[in-house]
Amino acid sequence: NLGLIFSKPSTRTRVSFTAGMYHLGGHVMFLSEKELQLGRGETIGDTARILSGYLDAVVIRTYSQEDLEDYAAVSEIPVINGLTDERHPCQALSDIMTISEFHDDLRRVKVVYLGDGNNVATSLMHVCALVGAEVVICSPEELSLPGWAIVEAKEISASTGARVANMTDPAEAVAVADFLYTDVWFSMGQQRSPDKRELLEPYRIDTELLSLAKDSCRVMHCLPAHRGEEIEAGVMDGPRSIVFRQAENRLHAQKELLKLLLENAEE
Ligand code: CP
Ligand code: NVA
DSSP states (O other): OEEEEESSOOSHHHHHHHHHHHHTTOOEEEEEGGGSGGGGTOOHHHHHHHHHTTOSEEEEEOSOHHHHHHHHHHOSSOEEEOOOSSOOHHHHHHHHHHHHHHOSOTTTOEEEEESOOOHHHHHHHHHHHHHTOEEEEEOOGGGOOOHHHHHHHHHHHHHHOOEEEEESOHHHHHHTOSEEEEOOSSOTTOOOOHHHHHHHGGGOBOHHHHTTSOTTOEEEEOSOOOBTTTBOHHHHTSTTBOHHHHHHHHHHHHHHHHHHHHHHHHO
């Protein structure tokens, strides 16, 4: 029995975990935070203790990474991060699986992320660091990744030989990319601000920017996309885009994750 405790909307994460768990012969309960007593003030710790008695694993999608870690500290069953404001590790699993399908040597691949230094960028950088790839996060200085995320990536890279870098110039970053990745400029829970939009304009993946990349360069996006904002619609639907394969791989990567966690939990 897998519980999905979600306080933000979701298409891919919710449906891929649900379908994946059904494929494995399990059951799923979708638990919107608002409909649980959690929404009326029952503590995270009490909720985690109670649900551990009924379920075998939970996926949590929420705002605060600290709330998720507080839940995990008390939970007696595996807790999967289905996205917080800081991280999106399940997305990163699918991303690296997709990259490995289109490139035969993860230790030589160059992944370039363009745009807001957000949760998706953080987890992409961390997964690239784990597999020993080269990753560049290219953002305006004001929107670069938080210091802790970079420190963590550098710590991981020390043992894997990955190369992790930050840049601000999109043209320079694009030129080296095997994979170009972007995400929305305004994440769930953020106000749309004209100032932030203006800062990010030069980071849009459009035909012009893509013309500076290698012919073999592929385009990725975790989705949902704001077509015309961080990515041109024609690029997203074009021959270099692998965004729909990437989305499908959420299902395959997470089924393996569930198998691993549930097999271990039974030991
Ligand atoms: N990429 C992703 O996590 O999509 P959803 O918000 O639809 O789950
Ligand atoms: N950065 C985005 C990712 C959505 C899957 C957000 O947090 O809204």
